[in-house]
Amino acid sequence: MASKGTQHPSMIVCLQSIVSSSKLSRDGNEKRMDTSHALKAKASADDEHLSCAGDLCSRAREEAVITGSPKRIASEHESIRAGIGKSTIVDTVPPSPPSSSPTTASTTPPKSHISFLLKNNSPLFTLTTTTLTMSSSNAPIPYATIGTNWITTSWIHACNQVPESWTLHSVYSRSQSTASTFAAQHNCKTTHTSLDSLLADPILRAVYIASPNSLHFTQARQCLSAGKHVILEKPATCTSKQLDELFRLSKENNVVLIEAFRHIREHNFLHLHKLVNEDKVLGPIYGASLPYASYSSRYTNVLNGETPNIFSLDFGGGALVDVGVYPVCFAVALFGTPKSQSYTPTICATGVDAAGVGTLQYDNFGVALNVSKAYSTSSVVEIYGEKGTLRVNGTTDISSIVFVDAKSKEEKELADEGKCLKVTKPDVNMEEEVREFGRIILEGDEQARQRLEELSRAIIKVTESMRRGAGILYPADQEWGA
Amino acid sequence: MASKGTQHPSMIVCLQSIVSSSKLSRDGNEKRMDTSHALKAKASADDEHLSCAGDLCSRAREEAVITGSPKRIASEHESIRAGIGKSTIVDTVPPSPPSSSPTTASTTPPKSHISFLLKNNSPLFTLTTTTLTMSSSNAPIPYATIGTNWITTSWIHACNQVPESWTLHSVYSRSQSTASTFAAQHNCKTTHTSLDSLLADPILRAVYIASPNSLHFTQARQCLSAGKHVILEKPATCTSKQLDELFRLSKENNVVLIEAFRHIREHNFLHLHKLVNEDKVLGPIYGASLPYASYSSRYTNVLNGETPNIFSLDFGGGALVDVGVYPVCFAVALFGTPKSQSYTPTICATGVDAAGVGTLQYDNFGVALNVSKAYSTSSVVEIYGEKGTLRVNGTTDISSIVFVDAKSKEEKELADEGKCLKVTKPDVNMEEEVREFGRIILEGDEQARQRLEELSRAIIKVTESMRRGAGILYPADQEWGA
Numbered sequence: 017m018a019s020k021g022t023q024h025p026s027m028i029v030c031l032q033s034i035v036s037s038s039k040l041s042r043d044g045n046e047k048r049m050d051t052s053h054a055l056k057a058k059a060s061a062d063d064e065h066l067s068c069a070g071d072l073c074s075r076a077r078e079e080a081v082i083t084g085s086p087k088r089i090a091s092e093h094e095s096i097r098a099g100i101g102k103s104t105i106v107d108t109v110p111p112s113p114p115s116s117s118p119t120t121a122s123t124t125p126p127k128s129h130i131s132f133l134l135k136n137n138s139p140l141f142t143l144t145t146t147t148l149t150m151s152s153s154n155a156p157i158p159y160a161t162i163g164t165n166w167i168t169t170s171w172i173h174a175c176n177q178v179p180e181s182w183t184l185h186s187v188y189s190r191s192q193s194t195a196s197t198f199a200a201q202h203n204c205k206t207t208h209t210s211l212d213s214l215l216a217d218p219i220l221r222a223v224y225i226a227s228p229n230s231l232h233f234t235q236a237r238q239c240l241s242a243g244k245h246v247i248l249e250k251p252a253t254c255t256s257k258q259l260d261e262l263f264r265l266s267k268e269n270n271v272v273l274i275e276a277f278r279h280i281r282e283h284n285f286l287h288l289h290k291l292v293n294e295d296k297v298l299g300p301i302y303g304a305s306l307p308y309a310s311y312s313s314r315y316t317n318v319l320n321g322e323t324p325n326i327f328s329l330d331f332g333g334g335a336l337v338d339v340g341v342y343p344v345c346f347a348v349a350l351f352g353t354p355k356s357q358s359y360t361p362t363i364c365a366t367g368v369d370a371a372g373v374g375t376l377q378y379d380n381f382g383v384a385l386n387v388s389k390a391y392s393t394s395s396v397v398e399i400y401g402e403k404g405t406l407r408v409n410g411t412t413d414i415s416s417i418v419f420v421d422a423k424s425k426e427e428k429e430l431a432d433e434g435k436c437l438k439v440t441k442p443d444v445n446m447e448e449e450v451r452e453f454g455r456i457i458l459e460g461d462e463q464a465r466q467r468l469e470e471l472s473r474a475i476i477k478v479t480e481s482m483r484r485g486a487g488i489l490y491p492a493d494q495e496w497g498a
Numbered sequence: 499m500a501s502k503g504t505q506h507p508s509m510i511v512c513l514q515s516i517v518s519s520s521k522l523s524r525d526g527n528e529k530r531m532d533t534s535h536a537l538k539a540k541a542s543a544d545d546e547h548l549s550c551a552g553d554l555c556s557r558a559r560e561e562a563v564i565t566g567s568p569k570r571i572a573s574e575h576e577s578i579r580a581g582i583g584k585s586t587i588v589d590t591v592p593p594s595p596p597s598s599s600p601t602t603a604s605t606t607p608p609k610s611h612i613s614f615l616l617k618n619n620s621p622l623f624t625l626t627t628t629t630l631t632m633s634s635s636n637a638p639i640p641y642a643t644i645g646t647n648w649i650t651t652s653w654i655h656a657c658n659q660v661p662e663s664w665t666l667h668s669v670y671s672r673s674q675s676t677a678s679t680f681a682a683q684h685n686c687k688t689t690h691t692s693l694d695s696l697l698a699d700p701i702l703r704a705v706y707i708a709s710p711n712s713l714h715f716t717q718a719r720q721c722l723s724a725g726k727h728v729i730l731e732k733p734a735t736c737t738s739k740q741l742d743e744l745f746r747l748s749k750e751n752n753v754v755l756i757e758a759f760r761h762i763r764e765h766n767f768l769h770l771h772k773l774v775n776e777d778k779v780l781g782p783i784y785g786a787s788l789p790y791a792s793y794s795s796r797y798t799n800v801l802n803g804e805t806p807n808i809f810s811l812d813f814g815g816g817a818l819v820d821v822g823v824y825p826v827c828f829a830v831a832l833f834g835t836p837k838s839q840s841y842t843p844t845i846c847a848t849g850v851d852a853a854g855v856g857t858l859q860y861d862n863f864g865v866a867l868n869v870s871k872a873y874s875t876s877s878v879v880e881i882y883g884e885k886g887t888l889r890v891n892g893t894t895d896i897s898s899i900v901f902v903d904a905k906s907k908e909e910k911e912l913a914d915e916g917k918c919l920k921v922t923k924p925d926v927n928m929e930e931e932v933r934e935f936g937r938i939i940l941e942g943d944e945q946a947r948q949r950l951e952e953l954s955r956a957i958i959k960v961t962e963s964m965r966r967g968a969g970i971l972y973p974a975d976q977e978w979g980a
Contacts, residue, residue, distance in 0.1 A: 360864025373864040382842025382855040391882035400873035
């Protein structure tokens with residue numbers, strides 16, 4: 017496993033990072049980066065030089081970014097020089113190129129030093145770290161995939177729709193043949209059967225993880241420690257403490273960790289959010305009913321005495337964490353974190369919940385959940401308020417939002433129907449998610465990232481409480497208890 | 499208020515009641531009547547006479563009943579004599595006629611004594627009490643109504659469909675003009691503005707109570723104490739201890755108390771019960787979703803700052819006890835008493851729950867409730883199992899029971915559609931309920947009565963726990979606490 021805070025030249029080095037947060041605030045920029053973790057910038061010059069450094073950085077923030085491969089870094093150094101042509105910087109010492117190819121790469125990439133020198137060769141400052149979170153670059157993010165299931169295919173297809181943000185760089189599978197087959201399907205040339213090898217690739221900047229739930233934590237931890245952004249399929253981890261640890265690691269390594277909740281990025285969910293919270297079409301909220309119950313063909317395996325991963329305690333499975341997170345996330349994104357929650361499961365032969373009903377308790381209303389992989393429902397999502405009911409076709413892939421007036425019963429369609437992205441499972445549409453996550457990373461939208469982090473933390477706490485309250489305990493609960 | 503165990507001649511005196519319960523059991527009759535409460539029969543004869551009395555009663559049980567007005571009692575005494583013409587009974591002393599008309603009746607009706615004499619004028623036994631529960635008579639039950647709302651009209655209309663069981667005898671209202679108007683609407687000649695007066699009427703055998711919830715207890719208590727059968731609209735009482743007291747009183751006075759849950763008497767509910775519990779069309783049960791949420795026009799009054807009875811704490815109102823009892827009753831009737839339950843209400847300006855969501859917890863599944871008088875839902879009732887889902891149009895007035903196969907999604911209608919009774923609100927159809935309650939009283943079906951009692955006790959315990967757990971407390975909760 018890569019050590020913490022490893023440095024290699026593939027990371028984006030955003031000069032803004034050494035500008036103090038107070039200065040950023042004065043500039044009206046609300047980003048609050050923890051510069052103590054972001055960069056170790058040594059300024060060995062006098063006060064004047066320091067002041068100069070601040071100005072340089074301030075200008076550079078708007079003008080240039082050091083990014084990408086050694087070649088690109090070199091060229092972008094040129095752009096910095098060009099952009100600040102009248103400044104006192106005359107040279108930079110670019111970082112060393114990577115020492116090995118992906119298949120032979122060391123797990124400890126070479127350290128990166130970028131020194132900015134004044135005309136008299138006295139150092140202005142030297143960047144001695146690599147791990148930086150944000151960038152104003154529009155360069156697409158080279159990413160790898162972990163997992164070769166349909167959801168990974170969906171992710172890749174979505175990324176292909178957003179080539180300005182994402183570029184598939186490599187795929188990982190424990191099995192070389194699986195990796196090769198999957199890579200070939202997606203015109204990808206680089207495969208890895210070792211995570212160490214994958215993460216040693218200096219080009220690689222992000223990893224999409226869609227492995228079985230119980231593997232998420234260790235894989236994400238390794239990726240974050242290696243300084244890669246991580247998009248982690250839901251449920252991010254088995255326990256909330258594991259997720260806390262991953263977010264801690266992401267900050268320590270100045271990379272982004274995002275849980276892949278696609279549905280709250282969808283156009284019509286955002287529209288619904290606005291209708292409820294800004295337009296107040298319902299008036300005060302009186303509650304919601306959020307069903308997500310659909311028979312899974314893998315439940316047939318359970319009935320046949322098998323234990324598919326998603327129905328396995330060891331793999332962190334069950335209906336709540338697999339499909340229940342959609343309505344839980346929907347509720348938390350729409351109404352905030354509940355005061356408390358409860359869950360009454362139907363435990364199947366494998367020991368997990370094949371289904372269950374539950375309630376999220378808010379200050380003056382409840383949200384009813386009905387989640388299942390063992391039966392199906394015909395009920396739709398409903399949100400209740402003083403003025404009426406919003407009837408929505410589901411928590412995901414929203415194509416209809418009907419307002420039903422409480423008194424008159426009159427109905428009115430409020431969805432932006434023209435903006436619905438068509439969804440054909442199993443290739444679900446992740447385009448809105450992929451676009452937004454790419455934007456957050458590329459634009460360095462710390463506020464948006466922070467909101468997603470808070471959402472993920474709230475959701476795992478809710479589902480963990482529901483799950484443990486119902487006596488559904490994973491092996492991870494022992495190691496990562498409350 | 500009438501004293502406990504008052505006696506008057508209008509009660510049916512079923513001779514079977516003095517036959518010991520052991521004898522009834524030997525006869526294969528499963529009725530278990532508490533004869534110590536049923537009758538005080540003094541047999542002041544020798545062993546031979548006692549034995550004879552037993553035989554007489556055994557025969558009389560199948561042959562005759564003393565019932566109705568003094569005139570009818572007299573004529574039926576004749577029939578007893580005719581039926582047992584060869585016996586040793588030569589005379590009976592019929593009870594005194596009522597001393598006053600309904601409007602001037604004493605609150606303590608005259609005591610009733612029926613003495614059976616042998617030829618030598620030695621008494622065989624004397625009946626000294628009036629209150630008897632069951633009868634084999636097919637004579638329709640003269641009943642009064644308390645309450646003049648639409649639900650009372652529905653009850654009367656239903657009774658009119660079952661004239662062999664019920665006959666409207668009198669109506670009660672605090673206001674004479676209301677009583678007179680209501681009585682005229684239903685071709686009823688007798689009105690009362692005092693409960694004492696109503697209950698002193700010796701012809702009256704049963705009372706249908708549909709007053710505001712908070713009045714149910716004291717009114718039912720008075721009716722039962724006066725020896726009248728009571729059909730009590732749901733919710734029977736505000737607290738479970740109140741209901742316990744009413745059932746105790748009903749036994750003490752050997753009359754029947756039935757809570758008017760019409761929906762579980764409906765043909766298609768009974769059909770559904772059979773499908774789920776006998777035919778096992780779903781296999782093992784995995785849960786249910788039972789919505790009963792419909793905007794009430796009286797919630798408009800609440801929004802306008804008023805406090806209609808059904809939204810008043812003082813009157814024992816709120817969505818849970820008003821409409822929530824339907825799904826709760828549905829669940830308890832179908833699945834039995836839950837292990838535990840919870841409720842998350844939306845409290846409105848008057849302090850009661852205008853709506854709420856909750857869960858009933860069973861051994862390996864949960865039942866989700868969604869009840870409201872402040873919003874409407876489009877969701878239907880669903881019951882889930884291993885083999886699929888039963889989709890039902892509602893908890894009441896069931897006209898459709900669709901089985902949806904879990905795997906194939908194929909649908910099949912299972913309701914007895916031809917047997918659905920048409921329902922036109924506000925005149926809801928109570929015919930099946932009215933027919934069954936009449937049958938229980940007239941046939942003396944103690945087993946059916948007992949089942950209804952257990953159901954009512956379970957339901958009030960569930961709703962009381964949900965309500966108190968959610969902090970919704972009535973004045974009655976102070977006096978009749980847990």
